[in-house]
Amino acid sequence: MPPRRQIVVVILVVVAVAVRLSVAGDLPEFREAPAFRNGRECPRTAWSPASQEKNPHDPSIIHIAMTLDATYLRGSVAGVFSVLQHAxxxxxVVFHFIADRRRAADLRRVVAATFPYLKFHIYHFDPNLVLGKISYSIRRALDQPLNYARIYFPDLLPSGVRRIIYFDSDLIVVDDVAKLWRIDLKRHVVGAPEYCHANFTSYFTPKFWSNPVFTASFRGRRPCYFNTGVMVIDLWKWREGKFTEKLEHWMKVQKRYRIYELGSLPPFLLVFAGDVERVEHRWNQHGLGGDNLEGLCRNLHPGPVSLLHWSGKGKPWLRLDSKKPCPLDSLWAPYDLFRHSSLFSDS
Structure with missing residues (x-):
């Protein structure tokens, strides 16, 4: 190879490595989590995407789906850690992570290094699936394509996975997740805590409520608000009922008529509200991040707690880092595996 060509090749390699490091460098680093082992009473299981196709719906395997991205990775890691610690x-427990293809390899390395014993698989989500369907909302974070990935779980996950629990990336579980896994969905596609005291009309614009064609979508149902950050989903029934297409329909309506102000929540309400299997409120103590504009501190709802959810603008890791935490953020802190940079070097 001529010397000039060798120099060009070396330069290209150096640039490629530098780009790679800069891309991976924006991901936080975490301490390695301890290994959590089964007790003697736990059934033996072996899982992989291929084995799931051959042996579908093994009830002893708990499938949890979450999204992964750089912005919320710290919250996702804390959520995984909390599930394992209390399971x-x-x-x-098998985790199904959904990530943008461009970041999947880097995210996989972070998860594997943090949880060396974790059973997980990462699926690639194509943002182009929703880019033309997303309408701007009251908070920019709600408009990210990955927020809509939950609509496509039946297309992304192996067909042998019948049921999943979906968790947002800003929550911790403080109870045995098997209790949530075992709920009976009966005829329903989705199970979640419902909040029928909430002002349901506020989730849609006057343009929606003044149009009888739109409001007819709730005919025969008594719709109640439910938070989509915690859902138990029957993927087989979802596919059978073509619910992805139904959700996409309302996203298209929104693009034309502007019938709501929030992100991916209202389509779920339009399709499922009033037809959800009720789950105890303890499984989604949500709203701890305040509202979508100010993110002020909030207290727990009355009653027992199995899951704490910082939905809203305020995230516990950001408030803790800013030295302005809310009282309940101290409950999240023990699950934070983030490796803070030290002021002192070991050398």
Whole structure:
């Protein structure tokens, strides 16, 4: 190879490595989580996407789906850690992570380094699926394509996975997730805590409520608000009922008529509200991040707690880092595996 060509090749390699490091460098680093092992009473399981196709719906395996991105990775890691720490059979929990293809490899390395014993798989989500369907909302974070990935779980996950629990990336579980996994969905596609005291009309614009064609979508149902950050989903029934297409329909209506102000929540309300299997409120103590504009501190709802959810603008890791935490953020802190940079070098 001529010397000039060698120099060009070396330069290209150096540039490629530099770009790679800069891309991966914006991901936070975490301490390695301890290994969580099953007790003797736990059934033995072996899972992989291929084995799931051959042996579908093994009830002893708990499938949890979450999204992964650089912005919320710290919250996702804390959520995973909390699930494992409180699970009665942690080795029987499988995580299904959805990530942008461009970041999937880097995110995989972070998860594998933080949880060396974790059973997980990362699926690639194509943002182009929703880019032309997303309408701007009251908070920019709600407009990110990955927020809409939950609509496509039945297309992304192996067909042998019948049921999943979906968790947002800003929550911690403080109870055995198997209790949530075992709820009976009966005929329903989705199970979630409902909040029928909430002002349901506020989730849609006057243009929606003044149009009888739109409001007819709730005919035969008594719709109640539910938070989509915690859902138990029957993927087989979802596919059978073509619910992805139904959700996409309302996203198209929104683009034309502007019938709501929030992001991916209202389409779920339009399709499922009033037809949800009720889950105890303890499984989604939501709203701890305040509202979508100011993110002020909030207290817990009355009653027992199995899951704490910082939905809203305020995230516990940001408030803790800014030295302006809310009182309940101290409950999230023990699950934070983020490796803070030290002021002192070991050398």
């Amino acid at each position: 009665s059979c942690p080795e029987n």
